[in-house]
Amino acid sequence: MGSTQDESLSTFKILVATDNHLGVWEKNPERGNDSFETFEEVLAIAVEQDVDFILLEGDLFHENKPSRQCVLRCMELLKKCTHGDKSVQFDFLSDAAENFKHIKNPVVNYMDPNLNIGVPIFSIHGNHDDPSGLGQHCALELLSSSGLINYFGKTSDLKDINIMPLLLEKGETKFAIFGLSSIKDERLFRLFKEGKVKMLRPKEYEDKWFNLMVLHQNHNKQCGMINHIPESFLDNFLDLVVWDHEHECILQAQVPHESAPDSFHVIQPGSSVATSLCAGKAVPKQVALLEVFKRKFSITPVDLKTVRPFVFAMVSLSDHDLDDATSIMENSPVENFVEEKVRDMIKESETQITGHSKQPKKPLIRLRVEFSNEAQMFNVVRFGHKFAEVVANPEDMILFKKEKKEVKKDELGI
Amino acid sequence: MGSTQDESLSTFKILVATDNHLGVWEKNPERGNDSFETFEEVLAIAVEQDVDFILLEGDLFHENKPSRQCVLRCMELLKKCTHGDKSVQFDFLSDAAENFKHIKNPVVNYMDPNLNIGVPIFSIHGNHDDPSGLGQHCALELLSSSGLINYFGKTSDLKDINIMPLLLEKGETKFAIFGLSSIKDERLFRLFKEGKVKMLRPKEYEDKWFNLMVLHQNHNKQCGMINHIPESFLDNFLDLVVWDHEHECILQAQVPHESAPDSFHVIQPGSSVATSLCAGKAVPKQVALLEVFKRKFSITPVDLKTVRPFVFAMVSLSDHDLDDATSIMENSPVENFVEEKVRDMIKESETQITGHSKQPKKPLIRLRVEFSNEAQMFNVVRFGHKFAEVVANPEDMILFKKEKKEVKKDELGI
Ligand SMILES: [Mn+2]
Ligand SMILES: [Mn+2]
Ligand SMILES: [Mn+2]
Ligand SMILES: [Mn+2]
Numbered sequence: 015m016g017s018t019q020d021e022s023l024s025t026f027k028i029l030v031a032t033d034n035h036l037g038v039w040e041k042n043p044e045r046g047n048d049s050f051e052t053f054e055e056v057l058a059i060a061v062e063q064d065v066d067f068i069l070l071e072g073d074l075f076h077e078n079k080p081s082r083q084c085v086l087r088c089m090e091l092l093k094k095c096t097h098g099d100k101s102v103q104f105d106f107l108s109d110a111a112e113n114f115k116h117i118k119n120p121v122v123n124y125m126d127p128n129l130n131i132g133v134p135i136f137s138i139h140g141n142h143d144d145p146s147g148l149g150q151h152c153a154l155e156l157l158s159s160s161g162l163i164n165y166f167g168k169t170s171d172l173k174d175i176n177i178m179p180l181l182l183e184k185g186e187t188k189f190a191i192f193g194l195s196s197i198k199d200e201r202l203f204r205l206f207k208e209g210k211v212k213m214l215r216p217k218e219y220e221d222k223w224f225n226l227m228v229l230h231q232n233h234n235k236q237c238g239m240i241n242h243i244p245e246s247f248l249d250n251f252l253d254l255v256v257w258d259h260e261h262e263c264i265l266q267a268q269v270p271h272e273s274a275p276d277s278f279h280v281i282q283p284g285s286s287v288a289t290s291l292c293a294g295k296a297v298p299k300q301v302a303l304l305e306v307f308k309r310k311f312s313i314t315p316v317d318l319k320t321v322r323p324f325v326f327a328m329v330s331l332s333d334h335d336l337d338d339a340t341s342i343m344e345n346s347p348v349e350n351f352v353e354e355k356v357r358d359m360i361k362e363s364e365t366q367i368t369g370h371s372k373q374p375k376k377p378l379i380r381l382r383v384e385f386s387n388e389a390q391m392f393n394v395v396r397f398g399h400k401f402a403e404v405v406a407n408p409e410d411m412i413l414f415k416k417e418k419k420e421v422k423k424d425e426l427g428i
Numbered sequence: 429m430g431s432t433q434d435e436s437l438s439t440f441k442i443l444v445a446t447d448n449h450l451g452v453w454e455k456n457p458e459r460g461n462d463s464f465e466t467f468e469e470v471l472a473i474a475v476e477q478d479v480d481f482i483l484l485e486g487d488l489f490h491e492n493k494p495s496r497q498c499v500l501r502c503m504e505l506l507k508k509c510t511h512g513d514k515s516v517q518f519d520f521l522s523d524a525a526e527n528f529k530h531i532k533n534p535v536v537n538y539m540d541p542n543l544n545i546g547v548p549i550f551s552i553h554g555n556h557d558d559p560s561g562l563g564q565h566c567a568l569e570l571l572s573s574s575g576l577i578n579y580f581g582k583t584s585d586l587k588d589i590n591i592m593p594l595l596l597e598k599g600e601t602k603f604a605i606f607g608l609s610s611i612k613d614e615r616l617f618r619l620f621k622e623g624k625v626k627m628l629r630p631k632e633y634e635d636k637w638f639n640l641m642v643l644h645q646n647h648n649k650q651c652g653m654i655n656h657i658p659e660s661f662l663d664n665f666l667d668l669v670v671w672d673h674e675h676e677c678i679l680q681a682q683v684p685h686e687s688a689p690d691s692f693h694v695i696q697p698g699s700s701v702a703t704s705l706c707a708g709k710a711v712p713k714q715v716a717l718l719e720v721f722k723r724k725f726s727i728t729p730v731d732l733k734t735v736r737p738f739v740f741a742m743v744s745l746s747d748h749d750l751d752d753a754t755s756i757m758e759n760s761p762v763e764n765f766v767e768e769k770v771r772d773m774i775k776e777s778e779t780q781i782t783g784h785s786k787q788p789k790k791p792l793i794r795l796r797v798e799f800s801n802e803a804q805m806f807n808v809v810r811f812g813h814k815f816a817e818v819v820a821n822p823e824d825m826i827l828f829k830k831e832k833k834e835v836k837k838d839e840l841g842i
Pocket of ligand 2 (some may be wrong): 073140142230259260419
């Protein structure tokens, strides 16, 4: 895409990222900077790739009321990367007073005559940084009030949702972005069922628009039937859905239900930091470069190189022939076995070292140890001391889980 | 001042205001807007008077952790009034990296190439909005990070204070502002005593500078000998001291100690909102227009017209011949007497109506009733119901205080 000059002048180039969870582990001396380092990297990629704008899909902040330091660090990064002389090459066609009606001064920041914005950011809110408290404001408004971001998709009427898209134009490409900031899944599920979620498509040139939807909701049916949003709820006129909230990074654009092959594609950029230590968060972290020319799009994943190495593994003690006996002076055979496993994982984590100067080197290690006999457990905090200098989370590397009964039955041949 | 054209081009015109206490009574449906209305008026005066800059002396926020709504309303007002095309007519000569060293991007906002600032604001912090929490940041930094204000006078080393002035120049006038943000009085008293507070005067043109000091500390000896800062601690090279924290408005520039008639003058703009209902807060509220030409200055008070009327009075029941007896059906003679007094005060409050469309009309009323006999007391909340429609604080208009024993002794002729 963007191969001929004409096409290039009409191609939107967008950095799509999400779930930066700024401030997660903020008070942890080892891990406190992780979210900020990677957010800075994300912004730097946008500048380096010379994108038209950045699209964020919520959970920019980990805490609903982020610490003052967290908000300040975010503001400083945003100011550094988004202010500047680069001229913005697309037009804003929709009515800012509608798109940003929750803001006192509803104007898209790059059109504000008193600000010099080189890289505009558009963002919806997530469930972590949703509106709360007096006046129902969210932390993103601290950023949009001073023009650091363009916060959109805030629902003012929780009984009747009208999604007014951002309408952007660059040369021959018309780009509509339908943003829906996070709402309780159950409520949104019901509103969809009742036909109370309306997408206000532009009437003019209806077939010319590239239609993108951005939302931050449960996607996976396993969250519960009425606690997720089925893809079938979304309108088929959409071309692409950026669906976030779940943290695993899935950037190969997926066609959804087989029954409707002409329907929209879905991507899930996932989080830029490991907020908890489970398998899905150990998937390599990327952001997406989305290019749109007329109604065609392409996605190029860009690896994030400042993400702390993270290795997750599971082991079931009953698969191994280990003696439970232990003397007071020695480690148990189980502990020795686990220690060896952990050392292997640390070794494995080295393959995730990228060479980026700001990547933290000490890995996150999480080994899930399934046991059948409580005598096999040992003190994981004391165990962690041996790794204090080489691992970022020595105190909670090991998670003991009792093996499920079913497994036992199976083993017994019942 | 500013009478000849030359003189006018060299005259700094500054709006001096303080203690706006944004967010005070925020949750009170009647009074919640008061602090914002008056802050907006203060900013509007600055614009209307075409000042060079605004100087604030702390307690911009009432709460150390102001609500999100409060910060947002403040940001919106600042953006509206300080952004704009008016060109700033004075030069910033000092090293911003020193003056604003607590900021990541230390630059005076009107020199930031990415912001269009018409009316710069310089502010120190007060005791209400002082640094706290992770990283010791204060709420003003949420404003300075995005360039809405220039926050200065933050002390990084609480054992050794070096006050690096802002050095400003307009035509022939050289203006040095020594800012000292609020510190615990006891600590600052000791540091002054130990000679650990240094004023870093510019060496060049030493005698040409108009030297202003801005501080936010107890001024009154009655706060306790080591809990206030005596004027004698301050350097005599100063021309003017803007001394805030105490809320009474005192704008007739006062020469301090008679022993040093050539010393500095002091003004105390005081708060722009009544944060508590005592006599000092019932003094009419003003801001100061300070004009400085070379080493001469003049001060013009400007009345604030959006301030809610407030009448304070005291009455001692023993000065009046009132029967304590009461029946269940009727008000007591004391209650009738107090009610009449309150009605007089409400009448008196009407003289404070300014005609400003945004001035709230329902007055604050505080009557301090000194009693000698507890039977004279009545239920002040029930009493307030009669005034619910005409007074802003019906529930706490009346403050009963037991007359001091001394008074009684005196009455008894002992
Ligand atoms: Mn998230
Ligand atoms: Mn989420
Ligand atoms: Mn105050
Ligand atoms: Mn104060």
